[in-house]
Amino acid sequence: MRVTLIAAQSLDGFITKHAAPGSDFASSADQVHLRNALAGFDCSVMGAETYxxxxxxxxxxLTPPRLRTVLTRSPQxxxxDTLPGLLEFSSASPAQLLADLSARAxxxxxxxxxxxxxxxxLNSHLIDELWLTVEPALFGRGTPLLAQATDTRLRLLSQEKLAADTILLKYEVLR
Ligand SMILES: NC(=O)c1ccc[n+]([C@@H]2O[C@H](COP(=O)([O-])OP(=O)(O)OC[C@H]3O[C@@H](n4cnc5c(N)ncnc54)[C@H](OP(=O)(O)O)[C@@H]3O)[C@@H](O)[C@H]2O)c1
Known part of the structure; x- marks a missing residue:
């Protein structure tokens, strides 16, 4: 299973603007990119707060064939909201969840x-690539890209202008 983290962030690394939930700050160019990118994935995983x-x-x-799995400590x-094969909820560990998804081909x-x-x-060493849209904004505060400390090295795969001031950076995680 190849895992690609896809996110939009401010230049200073926040995925929300201040305390406001959601990613309304992301440009329409990023939304188009996200829609197109997701067509290349057969499953996706998000946290319950994002859901x-x-x-x-x-x-x-919720269009097939992509299976969305939401991680929560309380799937019950x-x-x-559960729609088997389309929208599922799990409390499995990341490794177990990916093994389960792989077993479903x-x-x-x-x-x-x-x-x-x-x-x-990331801290379970289960991310292969990061696709980060960098929006031309500084927030100073917000939800950061990562919730925990890490020391992860990356290799730049590509850089692309999605719009005049919006950049898409693709990185490989070095193991
Ligand atoms: N800009 C972007 O690209 C972007 C992308 C995604 C999200 N966001 C924003 O980021 C914010 C959410 O981020 P977040 O970090 O607060 O929350 P999150 O990562 O989306 O979800 C956290 C939730 O995941 C569940 N969880 C955490 N660890 C778990 C574990 N070990 N096993 C099972 N479940 C676990 C818990 O759900 P329970 O409480 O149900 O147990 C926890 O409350 C939202 O505002 C969202 O809009 C922005």
């Missing part, structure tokens, strides 16, 4: 936030 923030939009766009709380996983889930996978 709670964007629940309505996520549920409106989401029983009413899924091969490419998009990791879609937020900071806690990024760190959980």
């Amino acid at each position: 709670r923030t964007a629940r309505t939009q996520i549920r409106e766009r 709380n989401f029983a009413a 899924l091969r490419r996983c998009a990791l879609l936030g937020g900071a806690q889930i990024h760190s959980l996978f």
Whole structure:
């Protein structure tokens, strides 16, 4: 299973603007990029906080064949939202979750936030690539890209201008 973290951040590394949940600060160019990029993945994983923030939009766009899995310590709380094969909730460890997804013949996983889930996978050495959209903004405060300390080295794979001031950077995680 190849895992790619996909996120939009301010130049100073925040995935939310101040205390406001969501990623409304991201440009329309990033939204187009995200939609197109996700077509190349057969599964995605996000944290329950990200799901709670964007629940309505996520549920409106539940098109097969991509399986969305939400990580939560209390999957039973989401029983009413579960749609097997489309939207599932799990308390499995990252390694166990990826093994389960692989056993279902899924091969490419998009990791879609937020900071806690990024760190959980990164510190388990389970992220292969980072695709970061850098928006031309400084927030000073907000939810950081990562919730925990790390010392991860990266190799730049590509840089692309999505719009006049918005850059997409793709990195490989060095193991
Ligand atoms: N700009 C972007 O690209 C971008 C992308 C994604 C998200 N975001 C934003 O980031 C914010 C959310 O980030 P966040 O870091 O606060 O939360 P998060 O990573 O989305 O989710 C945290 C939740 O994940 C669950 N969790 C954490 N560790 C777990 C573990 N070991 N096993 C099982 N479940 C676990 C817990 O859910 P329970 O409490 O249910 O147990 C926890 O509350 C939102 O505002 C969202 O909009 C921005």
